[in-house]
Amino acid sequence: MSEPEVIRAEVEAMLALVRERYGSRLAPEELEGVRTAIEGIVQAAHALRAVRLTNADEPGQPFAAYRADP
Amino acid sequence: MAEDVVFVPVRRLGALIRERRLSPVALAETFLDRLERLGPRYNAVVTVTRARAREQARRAEAEIAAGRYRGPLHGIPYGAKDLLATSGGIPTTWGAAPFKDRVFDFDATAIRKLEEAGAVLCAKLAMVELAGGMGYRQPNAAFTGPGVNPWSRDAWSGGSSSGSGSAVAAGLVPFAIGSETWGSILSPAGNCGVAGLRPTYGRVSRHGAMALCWTLDKLGPLALTADDCGLVLEAIAGRDPADPTTVDRPFRHEAAASAGGRFRFGVLRGVTDGCEEAVRENFERSLGVLREIGTVEEVALADLPYDDITRTILFAEAASAFEDLIESGAIRGLTAPEDHYTPYARDAILAKDYLKALRLRGVMAREADRALAPLHALVAPGRASEAARLTGEVRSAIRGTARDVMGAIGNGAGLPAVAVPNGFGARGLPTSLQFMGRAWEEPTVLAAARAYQSRTDWHERHPADLT
Numbered sequence A: 001m002s003e004p005e006v007i008r009a010e011v012e013a014m015l016a017l018v019r020e021r022y023g024s025r026l027a028p029e030e031l032e033g034v035r036t037a038i039e040g041i042v043q044a045a046h047a048l049r050a051v052r053l054t055n056a057d058e059p060g061q062p063f064a065a066y067r068a069d070p
Numbered sequence B: 001m002a003e004d005v006v007f008v009p010v011r012r013l014g015a016l017i018r019e020r021r022l023s024p025v026a027l028a029e030t031f032l033d034r035l036e037r038l039g040p041r042y043n044a045v046v047t048v049t050r051a052r053a054r055e056q057a058r059r060a061e062a063e064i065a066a067g068r069y070r071g072p073l074h075g076i077p078y079g080a081k082d083l084l085a086t087s088g089g090i091p092t093t094w095g096a097a098p099f100k101d102r103v104f105d106f107d108a109t110a111i112r113k114l115e116e117a118g119a120v121l122c123a124k125l126a127m128v129e130l131a132g133g134m135g136y137r138q139p140n141a142a143f144t145g146p147g148v149n150p151w152s153r154d155a156w157s158g159g160s161s162s163g164s165g166s167a168v169a170a171g172l173v174p175f176a177i178g179s180e181t182w183g184s185i186l187s188p189a190g191n192c193g194v195a196g197l198r199p200t201y202g203r204v205s206r207h208g209a210m211a212l213c214w215t216l217d218k219l220g221p222l223a224l225t226a227d228d229c230g231l232v233l234e235a236i237a238g239r240d241p242a243d244p245t246t247v248d249r250p251f252r253h254e255a256a257a258s259a260g261g262r263f264r265f266g267v268l269r270g271v272t273d274g275c276e277e278a279v280r281e282n283f284e285r286s287l288g289v290l291r292e293i294g295t296v297e298e299v300a301l302a303d304l305p306y307d308d309i310t311r312t313i314l315f316a317e318a319a320s321a322f323e324d325l326i327e328s329g330a331i332r333g334l335t336a337p338e339d340h341y342t343p344y345a346r347d348a349i350l351a352k353d354y355l356k357a358l359r360l361r362g363v364m365a366r367e368a369d370r371a372l373a374p375l376h377a378l379v380a381p382g383r384a385s386e387a388a389r390l391t392g393e394v395r396s397a398i399r400g401t402a403r404d405v406m407g408a409i410g411n412g413a414g415l416p417a418v419a420v421p422n423g424f425g426a427r428g429l430p431t432s433l434q435f436m437g438r439a440w441e442e443p444t445v446l447a448a449a450r451a452y453q454s455r456t457d458w459h460e461r462h463p464a465d466l467t
Helices: A003-025 A028-049 B010-018 B024-042 B050-065 B109-116 B162-169 B186-192 B226-236 B277-293 B306-321 B323-327 B342-348 B351-372 B405-412 B442-454
Strands: B045-048 B077-081 B120-125 B152-156 B175-180 B195-198 B218-223 B263-268 B294-299 B377-381 B417-424 B430-436
Touching: A003 A028, A003 B342, A028 B306, A028 B342, A028 B351, B010 B024, B010 B050, B010 B226, B024 B045, B024 B050, B024 B077, B024 B120, B024 B162, B045 B162, B050 B120, B077 B109, B077 B162, B109 B120, B109 B226, B120 B162, B162 B175, B162 B186, B162 B218, B175 B186, B175 B226, B186 B195, B186 B417, B186 B430, B195 B226, B195 B442, B218 B226, B226 B417, B226 B442, B263 B277, B263 B442, B277 B294, B277 B377, B277 B417, B277 B430, B277 B442, B306 B323, B306 B342, B306 B351, B306 B405, B351 B377, B351 B405, B377 B442, B405 B430, B417 B442, B430 B442
Parallel strands: B077 B120, B077 B175, B263 B294, B263 B377
Antiparallel strands: B045 B120, B175 B218, B195 B218, B195 B417, B377 B430, B417 B430
């Protein structure tokens, strides 16, 4: 599949998930609005996935161990 | 009291109060009156905190009379974006109808610090519901109505700190506190023609502030000048055990007087692509001013999906922060119709994509620091366009309908920036210039903005019809 086809398929899969979870509370035009928003999310995800990182590239927000005083 | 105290910078008001030529009580009454009389015109105010203001103003007056002067904010009225918790029965609504009657029993750290500095809380200011985190597309996205721009009543005041921008621009308060996750201080400051400072992430405690995105939210001031923003930041900055993201890095505004001579400014390649013509022209004219005080050079950044990185983090964290509201369907109670369903789309964000965005954030932060290290600041238009029309769609980098590399990097990497007015656009609305610096370089970006404002008078122009 081409990149646009992959994105389209992923959008439809994600939209099916949203429809399954929340479809009963969404009007058809609202579901179309959700589709538009999902398209943006999936395109952003593909842009992120296209960047190669090394194993050493940690999340920018490190976790810190917690201990209450004292 | 005569209204000639309106549009007087905080620094000057503070000097008059210190010299006992200006009464904090009379000053508070002047601004309380303006908030009640003019605030509704701009949908700028949620709650006028008259009782608390009078009590704080009387205390300030007594302390100063007794020789206990706290500093430049002592006796100065201000307003706070209505996502900061306030005690004493004052509602904290987050701009959202489902929370319009909610009351906290404590003060946010920023509110407490301002009280310790002697400032006088006069109002909780309007904002886009839930700081815009649900995906609004147009200005009518708050239970208080769309934020109206003091420069034109058919224009938006910005978002999401709408009331913080319009209240300063309309002379309803000398300064205000806003918050920024992506654009919510710089945007209303730019739209309303005032100064706005987005501090470094971790500079100001967010304890008691509504959480939209834990790793992106910042609190900062809006005021008439960059200098005033520095005075306010000094009062609210600092380590807070209640907010583990804050750090112990003292900030003294008075030390920010200059960069020791000439500045070195950078401009990202292509940063004005997509800007309105007037915005580009005003930016070019601003660069002419900056060349009087320093050098300007083009800067290139590595090719990274900056907007996508910050957008993915924002969407994922906002969906989690408001999981209950979204899952329960209570978002139906929000004002903007698009806020009723857009958040459901965020179920499409995979955990590994969010983590990839967090990992790329580190790369982005290092790349931004590399570019900024030899510079005093990157400069750019504060906004790509004049304020949106009240009845129009808002172009937004968050939704992907506009590009904002400076905002994506600045917020994603937690960098400080200050926006100041730099002219007017085709519709007569303000445009702005932003200075963004390395982490913890608020003194430097403020020094640059002050130098710019010392050579221009855009900040001395105010909307008409404000009586």
